[in-house]
Amino acid sequence: MLSPALPLHAPAPDVTALPLTALQQHVALAAQTRGGLVESIHYGSLIATAPDSGAQDPDAPDPAGHDGLRTLLSAGDPLAPFYPRSALKPLQAVALVGAGLDLPADLLALTAASHSGAAMHRDGALRILQIHGLTADALENSTDLPHGVGEREEWLRDGGQATQLTQNCSGKHASMAATCVINGWPVRGYLDPGHPLQQLVAQTVRDLTGEEPSRATTDGCGTPLFALTLRGMARAFGRLASAEMNGAPAESPEAAVAHAMRRHPEMVAGEGRDVTELMRLAPGLLAKDGFEGVQLVGLPDGRAVAVKISDGGDRARMPVTVRALEALGVDTAPLAGIATGSVLGGGRPVGELTATDFLTAH
Template structure:
């Protein structure tokens, strides 16, 4: 597919398209619905709105709550798709370094060292990165940095592995490096094409993510469809390589204390990726997939709602008991919790492949 795109001017702009037959999701205020309640002492203290979609093995929608077709930003939940795009463009990574290329990492030493390895393979250095300097994402690691008097760095920022991989992909193709984050750059055009291919819809809008990379607006349904395509792809394809790498090296794609890594370790064959502002996507090897967006971006509702959606998709609820969310405390003792809405309760158990 040949794409044409104007050079971006503001931080947010519409994306011109060619004559692709795909439809773009509608840009509108999302029509979210209640997905979880914050219950304290038996009384509903707060309500989290959001949207949820569950896909079956045939790709058909088995459950939808809220607005699953409006345009939204997947944030870092789109990273597996970006990694597929880089492999399609010739990036020669597999294993833990490919997992890091799709990571929102915690800033542990393994992540920093892995990013250095990718840069070394490309004969590049940390100064070539264009992501936003930041402190490590993991609070334990971040506190240690503060005690040691260390400040923000591009290497510690949670997207550094992706940026290092983007630089190497650009270099391998003879593309310019200084402007690799420009939406009009050949690398980002290749990413946009892969986003449209795997989601099955045109990009509705493009802006800039927190790390500085282009961020593409799709629908929640499209995001779930993309991850399902990645997990069901034939062995050896870029999609399958990304899925294998992230599942086999879950801590490299996130961190040792991250719930998304624990979820992949717990549910056999599951590929899962989180994103800022309450986004979670996950898919099984048979194509069952879920995607969640919490409207207010509250992280405390993301995993409980995602776990409930996975149970609705047929994952054994016994495997998901540890993902119901942290208890709500009063005076130091549990007095409540986040409870998902009744509509997310599975109608009947479906065997997990």
């Protein structure tokens, strides 16, 4: 009998067991305690990188395969391919700006967002469409309720249903449709991997990560999704985060996207979201999360941290990231509120979710 979670006519999933050799070699990155006993363990992988000052061209791989990076610390299997999910959005936004997308900073930040679905996010996506003569009918993303808990409850109280506009990727999709208008490309079908827009995005991802994706699939919102490594994603975020250092914010697409995200962290996620809090509490950091336990952080000097929690859970992502930032010498005292999670028993603290001692220095 098919699972009731599957559509009536959906094909049965492939349940063939994966060989052990296909599983990533993750390590314990975080643990939750209760009453002095370890109750749960989260495994995963991470890497922290910096531009290699000894590389002839730190912005691109050389013929010998040098990717312009030094590994500062690592844990687990950071070279295993994985899907960055929504952590790809800033890279996708760079592609759109490079193709002529010109938006106010708040709307460009929304382009790189997994937003909570608040009124400012919904209105922002509509503004992007209206600026380019489009309506919400142009959106081709999936439908969903607002991602934020409070935003979702308010939406439902007001009689709202799942829509494309409230789905957390609507800012990106509005900007993708807008970029098609700017370039005279067909708006309908903009998610097709063969569409000129998606061809441009794919090449931009290659350029920023320095990698050829090992495979491609489709993200939850319908956008093409690429399998990359944590190292490649760290390279990309280091490039974005350092792009403002040597000039004005508008000098490059990378700098424009980074500037917008830093200036409007509330548009990148939303009130009460840890990614928004991280950028507010540590000005200069560039942060983006992704479903299935993904976190990327870029620093203004080009260093970057990339984290993947293997079980896809969300709660371990930020404690592990903060521990890695601490190891890089970042002042994490302002981040204490997102560096651990309190475990309650009868309404009072009886344990803690915290990062393990996982670091291997290089």
